[in-house]
Amino acid sequence: MGKITGRQIWKTLHADLIGKDSQRGITLTYGWFANQLGHFALGFVPTSIAYILGVELKTALFSVACFWLAFEIYNASSPLYKKEYKGNGTFKPQWKNLTFDTFTDLCFFWTGSLTFYFIASTxxxxxxxxxxxxxxLFFFGRYWFLTKLYQQNAFFPYAFRLSQWNGRLKTEDADFIRHYLRQRPREAHHFIVSGAKKSGKTTITVGMANELAIRHNKTTYTTLSKWVSxxxxxxxxxxxxxxxxWTWQESEFLLIDDINPGTPEEANKYKATDIESFINNSGYGDTIKQILGNTSVAWVVGSCSNDDGIRDWxxxxxxIGIPKEKITTIDLNSFQSGK
Structure with missing residues (x-):
């Protein structure tokens, strides 16, 4: 699979920088730029105010820099004490990712302070x-801009990291998800995710896809109805x-959601044989099967009925050509502690 091209990056930059926010909305890439500009200003402005109020220039610089260092250490350690990030311990926070993110923010805080320092000094x-x-800063900016680009082009319904998972999951399922995400190179794999309403089917798969997007993999979120169309x-x-x-055909990880939302009595819209029929009757059946064979796919099948169980999927x-050993079932209706 190809990576994002320079032309695509420039197109996104142009779209982010040209146009009024009230007309076109805010993207993740634009949000990152605005956030870092805010960090720069929060270094520059307090240093300048302290200097204007009579604080010695180096003292103002040092004080502001130390304040933001202490703030970011507190901020980065939040997964240890904030429930919304802590989850239930099934998946650990990515400390390497958090540390790099924190250091990037600090660099923009410090750059703002230092910029005023050199403006005011000789x-x-x-x-x-x-x-x-x-x-x-160029390399930090390039990395984070690309990361946000991979995330926003996946069109996730919401932002979620696996470390926030507070549902229940079989130990072997959690272990396999961790193994799959660590693979280098990563082999194509299919996940059949079943469970009742509000069991966390979409959440766990969005978390997996988001972890891959942060690792600069092309991921795509779609519902079955949109994919079939x-x-x-x-x-x-x-x-x-x-x-x-990118299109779904160019994705490295495809998340197909809402196949059977709710219980069979409420909505059992599609069976496994329906999906096979859609593929065979599309006019590109062989091509689609080949693409699916080379792509990791999470099938969020929901609650299966008695005549259409996991075995049927x-x-x-x-x-359609997926090797048996490349298929894993995650059943959120039957679990043990994921710790």
Whole structure:
């Protein structure tokens, strides 16, 4: 699978920077830029105010820098004490990711403070070192801009990290999810996720997909009805009408949600054989099967009826060419503690 191109990055930058927010809304990439500009200002403005009030310039710089250092340490350690991030311990916070995010924010705080310091001082020698030190900000910005780009083009229904998971999950399922996310290179795998309403089917799969997006993998969230509606479209047709930088056919991880929302009595809209029929009758059956064979897919099947159980879904996937060993079932109706 190809990565995001420079042309696509430039197109997104142009869309983020040109146009009024009240007309086009806010994207994740724009939000990241605005956030870091705010960090820069929160370093620059307090340092300048302290200096204007008579605080010695270096003291003002040091005080503001230390304040934001203490604040970010407190902020980054929040998964230890904030319930909304802590989850139930099934999945641990990604401390490497958190540390890098914290350091990036600190660099923008400190850059703001240092910018005022060199504006107000005559320290020309230090200015050269400061300008050279700005170079890492480009690489930090490039990484985080791309990360937000991968996340926003997945079109997740909400933001969720696996470390926030507070539902119940079989130990072997949690272990396999961790194993799958750690794979290098990652092999295509299919997940059949079942469970009753509000059991966390969408949440756990969105968490998996988001972890992959943060690792710069092309992921796509869609519902079954939307996916079925484009099965008969060619790649060219998909590209013309797609709002994302990639189509579902170009994704490395495809999340198909709302196959059977609710219980069988409430809504059992599609069976495994229906999906197979949609693929075979699309006009691109062989191509779709080949794509699915090379793509990781999470099938959020919901509550299966007696005449359409998990076994039927496994058999359907095998019939369209998915190896049996590349299919994993996650049943949220039957679990043990995930700790």
């Amino acid at each position: 320290d020309k020698n230090g200015l050269y070192f400061f300008l050279a030190g700005l170079l890492p 484009v099965l008969s479209d060619s790649q060219e047709e998909l590209s013309r009408g797609n709002k994302s930088l 496994k058999e359907m996937l095998i019939r």
